[in-house]
Amino acid sequence: MANDKKLVEAITSMDVDFAQWYTDVVKKAELCDYASVKGCMVIKPAGYAIWENIQHELDRRFKETGVQNVYMPLFIPESLLDKEKDHVEGFAPEAAWVTVGGNEQLQERLCVRPTSETLFCDFYSRDIHSYRDLPRVYNQWCSVVRWEKTTRPFLRSREFLWQEGHTAHATAEEAEARTIQMLNVYADFCEEVLAIPVVRGRKTDKEKFAGAEATYTIESLMHDGKALQSGTSHNFGDGFAKAYGIQYAAKDNSLKYVFQTSWGMTTRMIGAIIMVHGDDNGLVLPPRIAPTQVVIVPIQQKKEGVLDKAFEIKDVLSNFRVKVDDSDKSPGWKFSESEMRGIPVRVEIGPRDIENNQAVLVRRDTHEKLTVSIDNIEAEVEKLLDTIQHDMLEKARAHRDAHTYEATDFDSFVKTINEKPGFVKAMWCGCQECEDKIKEVTGATSRCIPFKQEQLSDKCVCCGKPATKMVYWGRAY
Amino acid sequence: MANDKKLVEAITSMDVDFAQWYTDVVKKAELCDYASVKGCMVIKPAGYAIWENIQHELDRRFKETGVQNVYMPLFIPESLLDKEKDHVEGFAPEAAWVTVGGNEQLQERLCVRPTSETLFCDFYSRDIHSYRDLPRVYNQWCSVVRWEKTTRPFLRSREFLWQEGHTAHATAEEAEARTIQMLNVYADFCEEVLAIPVVRGRKTDKEKFAGAEATYTIESLMHDGKALQSGTSHNFGDGFAKAYGIQYAAKDNSLKYVFQTSWGMTTRMIGAIIMVHGDDNGLVLPPRIAPTQVVIVPIQQKKEGVLDKAFEIKDVLSNFRVKVDDSDKSPGWKFSESEMRGIPVRVEIGPRDIENNQAVLVRRDTHEKLTVSIDNIEAEVEKLLDTIQHDMLEKARAHRDAHTYEATDFDSFVKTINEKPGFVKAMWCGCQECEDKIKEVTGATSRCIPFKQEQLSDKCVCCGKPATKMVYWGRAY
Numbered sequence: 001m002a003n004d005k006k007l008v009e010a011i012t013s014m015d016v017d018f019a020q021w022y023t024d025v026v027k028k029a030e031l032c033d034y035a036s037v038k039g040c041m042v043i044k045p046a047g048y049a050i051w052e053n054i055q056h057e058l059d060r061r062f063k064e065t066g067v068q069n070v071y072m073p074l075f076i077p078e079s080l081l082d083k084e085k086d087h088v089e090g091f092a093p094e095a096a097w098v099t100v101g102g103n104e105q106l107q108e109r110l111c112v113r114p115t116s117e118t119l120f121c122d123f124y125s126r127d128i129h130s131y132r133d134l135p136r137v138y139n140q141w142c143s144v145v146r147w148e149k150t151t152r153p154f155l156r157s158r159e160f161l162w163q164e165g166h167t168a169h170a171t172a173e174e175a176e177a178r179t180i181q182m183l184n185v186y187a188d189f190c191e192e193v194l195a196i197p198v199v200r201g202r203k204t205d206k207e208k209f210a211g212a213e214a215t216y217t218i219e220s221l222m223h224d225g226k227a228l229q230s231g232t233s234h235n236f237g238d239g240f241a242k243a244y245g246i247q248y249a250a251k252d253n254s255l256k257y258v259f260q261t262s263w264g265m266t267t268r269m270i271g272a273i274i275m276v277h278g279d280d281n282g283l284v285l286p287p288r289i290a291p292t293q294v295v296i297v298p299i300q301q302k303k304e305g306v307l308d309k310a311f312e313i314k315d316v317l318s319n320f321r322v323k324v325d326d327s328d329k330s331p332g333w334k335f336s337e338s339e340m341r342g343i344p345v346r347v348e349i350g351p352r353d354i355e356n357n358q359a360v361l362v363r364r365d366t367h368e369k370l371t372v373s374i375d376n377i378e379a380e381v382e383k384l385l386d387t388i389q390h391d392m393l394e395k396a397r398a399h400r401d402a403h404t405y406e407a408t409d410f411d412s413f414v415k416t417i418n419e420k421p422g423f424v425k426a427m428w429c430g431c432q433e434c435e436d437k438i439k440e441v442t443g444a445t446s447r448c449i450p451f452k453q454e455q456l457s458d459k460c461v462c463c464g465k466p467a468t469k470m471v472y473w474g475r476a477y
Numbered sequence: 478m479a480n481d482k483k484l485v486e487a488i489t490s491m492d493v494d495f496a497q498w499y500t501d502v503v504k505k506a507e508l509c510d511y512a513s514v515k516g517c518m519v520i521k522p523a524g525y526a527i528w529e530n531i532q533h534e535l536d537r538r539f540k541e542t543g544v545q546n547v548y549m550p551l552f553i554p555e556s557l558l559d560k561e562k563d564h565v566e567g568f569a570p571e572a573a574w575v576t577v578g579g580n581e582q583l584q585e586r587l588c589v590r591p592t593s594e595t596l597f598c599d600f601y602s603r604d605i606h607s608y609r610d611l612p613r614v615y616n617q618w619c620s621v622v623r624w625e626k627t628t629r630p631f632l633r634s635r636e637f638l639w640q641e642g643h644t645a646h647a648t649a650e651e652a653e654a655r656t657i658q659m660l661n662v663y664a665d666f667c668e669e670v671l672a673i674p675v676v677r678g679r680k681t682d683k684e685k686f687a688g689a690e691a692t693y694t695i696e697s698l699m700h701d702g703k704a705l706q707s708g709t710s711h712n713f714g715d716g717f718a719k720a721y722g723i724q725y726a727a728k729d730n731s732l733k734y735v736f737q738t739s740w741g742m743t744t745r746m747i748g749a750i751i752m753v754h755g756d757d758n759g760l761v762l763p764p765r766i767a768p769t770q771v772v773i774v775p776i777q778q779k780k781e782g783v784l785d786k787a788f789e790i791k792d793v794l795s796n797f798r799v800k801v802d803d804s805d806k807s808p809g810w811k812f813s814e815s816e817m818r819g820i821p822v823r824v825e826i827g828p829r830d831i832e833n834n835q836a837v838l839v840r841r842d843t844h845e846k847l848t849v850s851i852d853n854i855e856a857e858v859e860k861l862l863d864t865i866q867h868d869m870l871e872k873a874r875a876h877r878d879a880h881t882y883e884a885t886d887f888d889s890f891v892k893t894i895n896e897k898p899g900f901v902k903a904m905w906c907g908c909q910e911c912e913d914k915i916k917e918v919t920g921a922t923s924r925c926i927p928f929k930q931e932q933l934s935d936k937c938v939c940c941g942k943p944a945t946k947m948v949y950w951g952r953a954y
Contacts, residue, residue, distance in 0.1 A: 033600065033603070033604070035549070035550045035596070035599075035600075036550075036553075036554055036557055036596070036599050037550050037552045037553075037554060037587060040550035040551070040552065041550070042547065042548070042549055042550065042596075042600050043547055043548040044547055045545035045546065045547055045615070048545075048546050048547050048548055049545075049546070051548075052546060068522035068525075068526075069522065069525050069526070069529060070519065070520055070521055070522055070525050071519070071520040071525055071528075071620075071638060072512070072519055073512045073513075073514050073517035073518070073519065073636055074517070074589070074620055074622065074636050075514045075517065075636070076513075076514075077513055077514060080513055092580075093579065093580060094579055095577075095578075095579070095580075096575050096577070096578040096579075096587075097575060097576065097577040097578070098573050098574060098575050098576075098589065099574065099575075099576045099577065100572075100573070100574040100576065100586075101572075101573040101574070101624040101635075102570065102571055102572070102573075102624030102625075102626070103569075103570060103572075109577075110514060110573075112551070112575065112589070119512070119513070119519075122512075122513050123510065123512075123519050126510070127510070138522070142620070143548075143551055143619070145551065147578040147579030148579075149579070158578075159550055159551050159552070161548060
């Protein structure tokens with residue numbers, strides 16, 4: 001039991017130091033490790049298996065909307081990156097540059113892609129000729145590089161994994177519809193699969209993507225009350241098309257520019273899962289994304305029949321992602337370890353249970369125990385996994401709602417931001433000056449102009465001038 | 478019909494110019510496109526869908542053997558790459574170097590990974606402590622960069638996609654067993670899924686991987702008689718472990734070095750599929766890897782009931798990857814297009830067929846037509862797909878066998894290599910001098926020392942000294 005205690009004690013309590021708690025969970029749940037290149041990460045099997053489930057589930061949803069996967073090169077020639085002014089200004093400061101290849105100095109430096117709008121535009125300018133070629137609804141799964149100064153595992157790293165969708169359409173309306181459609185795919189995925197409730201809305205001009213006409217976002221709230229931008233979808237209008245010369249022959253044979261979108265979700269969602277659901281015992285994974293949904297822990301496994309029964313139950317539960325922990329560790333150690341790794345349901349089975357034809361189910365999220373007949377165990381586990389998935393979303397939603405505040409004057413706004421970590425809803429005049437001032441005074445940024453607007457007052461919370469929109473504000477990762 | 482002819486005519490015949498035929502197929506089947514960076518490629522939806530099927534099928538087979546997926550960084554610090562002498566000598570000449578990040582000159586240049594042995598070793602040196610941590614059987618799916626001088630789509634490009642497995646074991650025996658196990662996974666995959674027969678064997682010391690103790694390979698033969706190295710599996714012994722300090726505490730508490738392997742398969746297999754199975758009408762895809770297995774082409778589709786019947790049949794065939802081509806192109810154009818894209822089975826359905834409750838099935842590989850009752854169509858299509866898969870492997874095997882020659886003296890060896898494209902089996906003394914001479918005189922290299930040895934003579938085909946092994950020789954991609 002000394003060992004069991006050590007495993008748990010090694011984690012800092014989230015109430016004592018949330019940042020340290022996060023780092024401890026990442027490490028103890030074996031999700032990732034630091035790499036020899038500063039700011040890069042090694043994603044370990046337990047972390048990568050979560051990403052594979054995210055990929056699988058998102059990719060399926062994408063394809064249902066007509067998305068096709070492709071692969072674009074890793075490198076962007078500098079002259080290609082330079083073509084769209086706002087875009088290059090946004091990304092050049094964080095670029096990593098290849099200058100030598102095959103022992104020779106390159107004639108033109110190559111940027112390691114920070115995002116691939118420029119590559120898709122270059123390709124589309126050669127690939128799209130006629131209205132028959134539209135729409136193009138392409139996506140790629142890859143890694144991108146942004147030379148960030150301060151980094152944190154999953155949340156902000158110099159290289160991260162993501163998907164980036166890039167589409168081209170005949171009309172502005174169709175591009176806007178696709179932009180919103182993909183935002184909704186992200187939002188539904190977060191809520192249905194990750195059990196993370198999100199606020200859907202539009203970014204202010206100050207916060208939008210470099211080169212976009214409009215950026216839409218889903219924003220989630222972490223346990224510590226800080227916001228996390230969880231997925232974005234951009235409408236580029238025909239700005240990139242004009243910069244890169246992407247035209248098509250319309251039905252009347254006139255040449256027209258295409259309208260484009262892009263949208264992405266990244267490995268930072270693993271960070272979101274940790275920070276929304278985790279507790280002082282470690283990771284807590286929603287069943288739909290958990291690489292292992294059920295772990296069976298035999299008690300007194302050396303006694304005859306115990307291990308056999310454990311594997312028998314594993315067979316019965318083969319519709320789920322299930323494992324038997326038959327290692328030579330103590331049951332207590334196995335309990336701690338399965339909790340640290342966030343496995344949603346633990347099945348305990350020992351000689352006494354076998355005698356009574358029963359097993360004990362333990363919920364990771366609430367620690368509740370449930371004794372069930374082995375005869376019904378498949379149905380009971382299925383029901384329990386559904387309940388956990390549902391309850392985790394509702395718990396996260398309740399936490400988010402309890403940490404969403406309103407402010408109608410600047411003093412109470414500042415006081416709320418400083419004293420009550422969470423979202424603050426407040427009216428805004430639409431000027432960047434007020435956004436800048438709010439950031440300067442409080443460190444909070446505009447998270448989004450939510451689709452669901454409320455009229456909290458008719459004045460901007462900052463300058464008092466007439467308000468045009470209600471905005472979610474908060475400090476963010 | 479003029480248009481239909483144009484589509485087909487646009488392809489160079491493979492007998493006239495095989496290289497141009499290959500390029501034409503890659504382009505007309507819309508598999509990939511050139512990128513703005515020389516030697517890199519854009520993998521288009523039709524090509525990437527093949528890669529996704531390869532990934533899916535290989536990944537499943539890997540996981541059945543206990544492989545876990547991870548992700549290592551894109552960059553290797555120069556000092557890390559330098560640690561294993563043979564390895565760095567093999568890869569440094571083709572390296573691409575990042576020298577600038579975030580507007581600053583880096584203190585140490587970073588190599589864009591050409592392969593990740595060094596990164597896995599660095600990680601394992603921190604991750605492995607005890608015999609309980611072994612074996613480590615990790616794999617990653619990613620892209621790698623090698624600054625090649627001459628490039629060809631899929632076959633040799635400056636960036637390509639692959640998987641690379643990297644394992645660590647307690648004993649040399651276990652490492653050797655894993656090396657062979659993964660070679661067999663590759664070989665079975667090639668034969669069962671890609672319908673490409675392979676020769677399994679060991680590379681000579683001259684041809685082995687930089688830093689390996691032994692490299693095993695599967696070699697396939699393209700339609701033009703040139704060989705293609707299709708997958709390799711390397712046993713590193715404890716060489717990397719000593720260079721990178723990867724030690725574990727054994728049961729008796731003594732410190733021991735681990736034994737390592739690595740193994741990889743790449744997007745060049747898409748090139749192999751093209752060059753083994755393709756014909757003058759374009760791509761021919763084995764059913765098990767084809768993104769679309771069945772295309773339904775309605776004849777006189779504007780006549781009442783025809784399109785309805787086509788979609789009805791599509792529903793019946795929903796166990797397969799099936800599409801209806803209801804575009805406004807002519808049937809002849811649709812036939813050519815589906816042949817170009819290599820779709821294994823075409824279903825033709827018109828008013829006369831509907832009257833007779835029948836449909837016509839056309840095989841892509843043999844162009845044979847088969848009239849079947851619509852009532853049996855699911856069973857007929859299933860049988861036909863199985864037959865095609867089987868026949869394509871046998872046809873490729875027959876071609877390979879018919880182009881595998883033997884030579885027992887140097888003159889006939891040279892004559893065979895020069896006049897009969899294919900593999901030449903010949904005895905070898907084991908000296909690199911003979912390999913060098915053969916390459917100099919004929920351009921052929923040793924492809925492998927096959928596991929299935931034959932005693933063709935007792936003298937080396939080159940120097941006449943006592944032979945130790947039979948070797949497959951050939952010109953290669």
